[in-house]
Amino acid sequence: MSAERTPPSGAVTATGVPTGGTGADGAGAPRPARRLIGVDAARGLALFGMVAVHTLPSWDEQTGDATLSWTLFAGHSAALFATLAGVSLAFASGGRTPRTGRRMTASRWALAGRAGTIALVGFLLGFLELPVSNILIYYGVLFLLAIPFLRLRTRSLLLCAALFALVAPFLMQWSVDVLPGLEYENPSLLDVVLDPGTVLSQLLLTGVYPALPWMAFLLAGLAVGRTDLTSRRVQTLLATIGAAVALLVWSASVLAVQVLGGYEAIAAGTPWMDEAQIDEVMVFGGDPTLPTDTLWWLLVSTPHTNTPFFLLLNVGVALSVLGVCLLLERVAGRILAPLAAAGAMTFTLYTAHLLVLWPEYYDLAPAAWTVGQLVLFTAFALLWRRARGQGPLEVVVTRSTWAISRRVLARGADGTQPPVLSGTAPGPDRTRDPTT
Structure with missing residues (x-):
């Protein structure tokens, strides 16, 4: 889902915000930046995966x-999106070294503006009867929740990610019987005004992409973004350790459910479900939440169950995919270019994807509609990037966050440079107009 191409001054980042300039008002020349094609390619892969699933x-x-x-x-795919969003937030708040003082304040306000813009688009799409769940609104909430964590370093962020992965699922299961459930598949602005409590509980805990459990993805990505992603060693560690974590967590879940009696405990604790119904949840997930009769359900790692095993498994998958894409950039950067072009404007393309699905004509020939979207989105991204730079919706995010950053810094009157909200790694420019 998400993401994000030129500000009034400065290059554009992987998060759709400007890199800033050399003057105190941000009006100077942008700092050079090297685009990490592997990050964009991973984001493009996440987009294409969501297109296929939908x-x-x-x-x-x-x-x-x-x-x-x-x-x-x-x-x-959705978990990869959320993890890469965390990587982009790290780039936008100082990279390996988090900003401090007014520059961090500017980054936080810019992130709040970014969250509001993305959520607004999501709420506007809520007026349509979409056949799938829209992740944009959840993204906005995730970005707001991330603001207090921007100053943390890698180890602290990984610890927080682990805590969210282990604790939030239990809170989620408790909330299903206490808070309002999924009343609105895709809430609109009107729903927010008329029923804010239900919408908020859904976005935080009871929805399809509940923000509190999914903070595990965002914070893991933020932690990774604080490392040197241009380092071959870091890239290799991401690929190998991520795959090892995913395999270990998946194996532990299978062992607990299939060998150590977890399945029988689930069946005994959920007597109103027969074996076929339990098996269906084991494969396709909850609707959207798991049964709350027994906590044994938290042993499964099925898609969209938001259990500790699901969260940790997909953190591993996301980090491994990112590491592989960064390694591939070293030997096949040109081959990754089309995928990276789409990944650089996923906010625009994901929104377009939802609009394509809206009439539900894709049911007539799903394979053709899938291939058509992938080809069309890739061609559009390549042509638009060459002609205009940023994607249309990315420009909106960029200009709004740029304006917020400059206003916050100007208020300081301390001669501080505007924040270098870079989504790229330090070094010479690799693209004419870096994008999200």
């Missing part, structure tokens, strides 16, 4: 089994 069938009508597209992308 457009292709999730199960085989003849066998009832999950399809390959569901197995490969369901849950993983």
Whole structure:
């Protein structure tokens, strides 16, 4: 889902905000920046995965089994999006060294503005009867929740991510029986005005992408963004350790459920479900939450269950994918260029994807609609980037956050430079107009 191409002055970052300039008012020349194509490629892969999950069938009508597209992308693509959003937030708040003082204040206010813009687009899309859940509103809430964590370093962020992954699912399960459930598949601005409590509880705990459990992804990405992502060693560690974590967590979940009696405990604790219904949840997840009769359900790692195993598994998957894409950039940067171009404007393309799905014509030929979207989005991204730079919606985010940053810094009157909200790594420019 998310993301984000030129500000009035300065290059554009991987988070859709300007890199700033050399003068105190931000009007100087932008600092050079080297675009991390691997980050954009990973984000493009997440976008394409969500397109596949939303457009292709999730199960085989003849066998009832999950399809390959569901197995490969369901849950993983959205989690990758959220993790990469955290990486972008690290870039936008100082990179390896978090900003301090008024520059950090400017970054926080810019992030709040960014969250509001993305959430507003999501709420406006809520007036349409979309056939899928819109992640943009949840993204806005995630960004707001991330503001207090921007000053933290890698170890502290990883610890916080682990705490959210381990604690938030229990809070989520408790909330299902206490707070309002999923009343609005895609809430609109009108729903926010008329029923704010229900919308808020849904966005935080009871919705499809509940922000509190999903902070595990955002904070893990923020932690990774505080490392040197241009280092081959870091890239290799991400690829290998991420894969190892994913394999370990998945194995632990399978062992607990299938060997150590977890399945039987779930069946005994949920007597109103027969074996077929339990198996369906084991494959396709909750609707959108898991049954609350027993906490044994938190042992599963099924897509969109938001259990500790699901969260930690997909943190590992996301970090491994990012590491692999960064390593591939070293040897196949040109080959990754189309994927990276789409990943540089995912806010625009994800919104376009939702509008394409809205009439629900894709049910007539899902495979053709999927391929058509991938080809069209890639071609549009390449052509638009060459002609105009940032994507249309990315420009809106960029200009609004740029204006907020300059206003905050100007208020300081202390000669501080505007924040270098860079989504790129230090070094010479690799693209004419870096983008999200």
